[in-house]
Amino acid sequence: MRDNTRDYLNLFLDDIPLLDVRAPVEFSKGAFPNATNLALINDDERHQIGICYKQHGQQAAIDLGNTLVCGEERERRMLAWREWWQTHPQGYLYCFRGGLRSQTTQAWLREAGIDAPLITGGYKAMRNFLLEEMEKCIAALPFEILCGRTGCAKTRVIEAQPNALDLEGLAHHRGSAFGRRPGGQPSQIDFENALAIALIKMRASDYPTVLLEDESKLIGRCHLPFSLQDRIKSRPRIIINESLESRVQVTLEDYVAGPLEEYRQHFGDQQALKYLGDELLAAMDRIKKRLGGLRYQQLRQQLEEALAVQAINGETELHREWIHALLADYYDPMYDYMLAKREGNILFEGSRDEVSTFLNQRRG
Incomplete structure (x- = not known):
């Protein structure tokens, strides 16, 4: 029989499967990547029991819980737990x-002959542990920052480096007004939990350096910790320089062709282009004020024409027009302004291939 644990570090380092018996509403507000939610009590039951606890005390609340979760309903929840435990015995x-909820679940499973150790302190203790460790990691890890204008394929370089941390991947967003992806983003708490675990694993890997993409304070709606924002601004930089035409091609691939394939997987061939078009137009609308009236109208018209042609024959070449103008007139000046505020020394500057070679050679 395994003991209960408060070894939070190894739970996250080893990706130990976690059974979360909180109510669904609690799970939706914040959870861990390796957790499965199979609640002891559902949202409505939790609400009723909470009222009973306030009015009549703990024992009355326990009695109500046993009344609400009994008979066939209790057996149904027990079956789900047993099936989960058979798949995740560790x-x-x-x-x-x-x-009380985890102890009750543990006791019920024990009656069924299942050893189900629990985590001392529960979600709250693990969440506090991750927040504390995240700040320690941010302060201590030897970050280097990968910079480059929009379309330089920084994310592709990040994905190819074992010592890199993909912030945009954790946020499930490409990091600009046009960066939304099918499936949406994690909650802020889920993003922070995943970020903390990734940082802890980077610290445990003992890489000489940890590569991060240059990000602003927000990746979509996910907010980077203030301490991480500060380190991104001050750490040594590696800069990718690519021609405008090369960056147009990458942007076309990453913001038109790539998302279209993702939408196909979610919604099927017939609806994919509609979802892509709606999202691209909405993204253009989101930066309307920054673009200014005339430039916005021109770019939106170019985008509408490109989508219309794509709907007829599947061709994407016309997208290059609005992408070219958007990069040259909007994103490039914004990037240059941001880069001027970075303080770290420049370690290397070159094309994407040259930067990749530099990074690979340094790793030996």
Whole structure:
């Protein structure tokens, strides 16, 4: 029989499966990447029990819980837990504070002959642990920052380096007004939890350096910790320089062709282009004020024409017109302004291929 644990570090380092028995509403507000939510009590039951607890005390709340979750409903939840445990025998369970709900679940499973150790302190203790460790990692890790104008394919370089941390991947967003992806973004808490775990794993890997893409304070709606923002501004930089035409091609691939394929996987061939077009037009609308009235109208018209041609024959070449103008007149000046505020020394500057070679050679 395994003991309960408070070894939060190794739970996250080893990707131990976690059984979260909190109510769905709690899970949706914040969870861990390796957690599965199979609640002891659902949202409505939790609400009723909470009222009972406030009015009549703990024992009355426990009695109400046993009344609400009994008979066939209890067996249904027990079956889900047993099936989960058969698939994840090395797992641990938890509730919010490691209290009554996880202890009740543990006791019920024990009656069924299943050893189900729980996490002492529950979700709250693990969340606090991750926040504390995240700040320690941000302060200590030897970050280097990969910079470059929009379309330089910084993310592709990041993905190819084992010592790199993909912030945009964690945020499920490409990092600009046009960067939304099918499926949406994680909640802020989920993003922070995933970021903290990734940082802890980077610290444990003991890489000489950790590569981050140059990001602003927001990746879509996900907010970077202030301490990480400060380090991104001050750490040594590696800069990718690519021609405008090369960056147009990459942008076409990453913001038109790539998302279209993702939409096909989510919505099928017939609806994919509609979703892509709606999202591109909405993104253009989001930067309307920054573009100015005339430039916005011109770019939106070019985008509408490109989408119309694509709908007829599948050709994407016309997208190059609005992408070219948007990069040259909007994103490039914005990037140059941001880069001027960075303080770190420049370690290397070159084309994407040259930067990749530089990074690979340094790793040996």
